[in-house]
Amino acid sequence: MRETKSLSAPRRLQWMTATVRNVIDETPRVRSLVLDIPGWPGHRAGQHVDVRLTSEDGYQAQRSYSIASPPEAPKLMLTVERLADGEVSSYLAGDLRAGDTFELRGPVGGYFVWTAALGGPLFLVGGGSGIVPLMAMLRHRAAAASEAPATLLYSSRTQADIIYHAELEQLAGKGDGFRLVHTLTRDRPPGWGGLARRVDRAMLEETGFAPAETPRIFVCGPTPFVETAATQLRDIGHAAHLIKTERFGPSGR
Amino acid sequence: MSQSPISRGFRGRGRSGDTVTRVPPGQRLVTDFPVLSAGPTPPVDLANWRFAIDDGDSPVGDWTWGQFNALPQTDLTVDIHCVTTWSKLDTSWRGVTIDALLEAAGLSEPPGPFALIHCDGGYTTNVPSEDLVDGKAMIATQFDGETLDPEHGGPARLLVPHLYFWKSAKWVQRIQFLDSEVPGFWEENGYHIYGDPWREQRYDGD
Ligand SMILES: Cc1cc2nc3c(=O)[nH]c(=O)nc-3n(C[C@H](O)[C@H](O)[C@H](O)COP(=O)(O)OP(=O)(O)OC[C@H]3O[C@@H](n4cnc5c(N)ncnc54)[C@H](O)[C@@H]3O)c2cc1C
Numbered sequence: 001m002r003e004t005k006s007l008s009a010p011r012r013l014q015w016m017t018a019t020v021r022n023v024i025d026e027t028p029r030v031r032s033l034v035l036d037i038p039g040w041p042g043h044r045a046g047q048h049v050d051v052r053l054t055s056e057d058g059y060q061a062q063r064s065y066s067i068a069s070p071p072e073a074p075k076l077m078l079t080v081e082r083l084a085d086g087e088v089s090s091y092l093a094g095d096l097r098a099g100d101t102f103e104l105r106g107p108v109g110g111y112f113v114w115t116a117a118l119g120g121p122l123f124l125v126g127g128g129s130g131i132v133p134l135m136a137m138l139r140h141r142a143a144a145a146s147e148a149p150a151t152l153l154y155s156s157r158t159q160a161d162i163i164y165h166a167e168l169e170q171l172a173g174k175g176d177g178f179r180l181v182h183t184l185t186r187d188r189p190p191g192w193g194g195l196a197r198r199v200d201r202a203m204l205e206e207t208g209f210a211p212a213e214t215p216r217i218f219v220c221g222p223t224p225f226v227e228t229a230a231t232q233l234r235d236i237g238h239a240a241h242l243i244k245t246e247r248f249g250p251s252g253r
Numbered sequence: 254m255s256q257s258p259i260s261r262g263f264r265g266r267g268r269s270g271d272t273v274t275r276v277p278p279g280q281r282l283v284t285d286f287p288v289l290s291a292g293p294t295p296p297v298d299l300a301n302w303r304f305a306i307d308d309g310d311s312p313v314g315d316w317t318w319g320q321f322n323a324l325p326q327t328d329l330t331v332d333i334h335c336v337t338t339w340s341k342l343d344t345s346w347r348g349v350t351i352d353a354l355l356e357a358a359g360l361s362e363p364p365g366p367f368a369l370i371h372c373d374g375g376y377t378t379n380v381p382s383e384d385l386v387d388g389k390a391m392i393a394t395q396f397d398g399e400t401l402d403p404e405h406g407g408p409a410r411l412l413v414p415h416l417y418f419w420k421s422a423k424w425v426q427r428i429q430f431l432d433s434e435v436p437g438f439w440e441e442n443g444y445h446i447y448g449d450p451w452r453e454q455r456y457d458g459d
Binding site: 013015017019050052053054055056060061062063064075079087091095096100101102103108109110111114227230231233234239241243244245247249250 | 263283374441442
């Protein structure tokens with residue numbers, strides 16, 4: 001096995017310089033960065049990059065960020081939620097402006113990936129900024145004109161915190177087999193047509209596909225959100241190997 | 254490193270004084286205990302829990318939960334380093350060293366130069382056998398004086414603290430010793446075949 005592997009030199013993940021072309025305010029705390037990256041090797045929906053920032057005195061900080069754009073898009077998009085005392089996020093979703101540069105490398109991660117060729121049904125469960133890699137999958141599904149049945153269950157704190165709100169509604173309106181279910185955990189605005197509680201087992205059962213339909217399931221968000229939803233999905237009867245998870249942190253303790 | 258372009262206006266805050274010599278390049282200290290797993294956390298079932306050592310396809314030892322806990326237990330306080338860039342200093346663990354397991358199986362050394370670690374959920378990771386012996390690794394069942402949380406790999410996880418923490422596979426069930434190196438699940442998915450944090454071996458080719 002070692003021999004066969006060393007025949008093809010491993011593809012080294014090089015640090016590349018990204019230039020910010022555009023900054024999009026998605027919500028009061030969340031910002032998308034549209035990037036130019038000469039030499040970007042391409043990616044699959046669901047993968048992430050490692051970002052490295054360097055200060056004037058040479059100090060560096062690295063974090064992972066999911067890719068929001070589909071493989072078909074000409075430019076890479078990241079979407080970053082600004083955390084109050086976040087070392088990297090408060091810079092990327094704060095001071096950073098169009099024309100600025102930073103380093104990144106990738107794509108990283110080969111298992112939290114969906115390609116149209118894999119087909120459906122596809123059940124996406126996202127909490128907060130955990131929508132980011134799921135959005136890449138939905139954008140890829142649309143770009144590839146896939147009609148694989150797909151459902152997104154998306155939990156946000158308040159209506160104002162819903163990331164990609166307009167684009168999600170537009171995708172859901174196409175009638176191509178994509179169904180969108182919102183739930184809000186801290187808000188129930190007048191006229192709200194979605195759900196208004198934390199994701200629970202009943203919600204996963206009612207909105208998702210039956211285990212017999214063997215949906216591919218992707219769960220992404222803060223660690224406690226992912227822990228709970230993934231365990232409930234398994235309890236409902238979905239096979240563990242069909243439940244893929246990406247935990248953004250922190251531990252919640 | 255000095256080639257990196259400056260990120261205009263980025264100051265950062267992680268410079269950590271005298272602990273810095275214990276923190277590998279590209280890592281930062283955390284006080285909580287983040288979780289990284291590719292799927293759901295498996296339910297704990299101690300009645301049916303088994304741990305086994307195989308030489309290739311032949312079983313050479315296996316233990317129930319009760320038998321495993323009757324083996325000599327070792328305490329280990331170590332620094333751990335996750336590939337997602339967090340490090341945690343002075344974590345304390347209790348479990349059975351691989352040396353003690355080999356001895357209990359009647360072996361004086363690993364039966365093969367490479368090990369493939371098998372876990373609940375079908376996950377695997379590969380570690381050279383020499384990185385598992387001489388007190389360098391254990392099967393841990395306690396963290397910080399308490400039963401190891403399922404989220405963190407309980408009932409039992411491999412602990413190989415000198416490699417990136419994905420090698421310390423959660424929900425471990427079996428160590429298979431082999432004559433040649435077989436990349437595990439994470440390694441097949443682009444992570445480094447060895448994973449030394451001090452050489453920043455995060456991804457294939459680093
Ligand atoms: C594979 C992967 C993909 C990711 N993709 C994205 C993405 O697309 N968009 C995105 O915004 N983030 C994403 N994250 C999280 C991201 O990597 C950082 O952890 C996050 O931006 C916080 O970094 P920071 O430097 O700002 O905060 P730190 O300075 O590291 O932490 C500051 C404080 O925030 C807490 N904290 C750390 N992480 C989180 C979190 N995720 N939620 C709430 N509190 C937290 C810490 O405990 C600490 O108290 C991803 C993480 C992983 C592992």
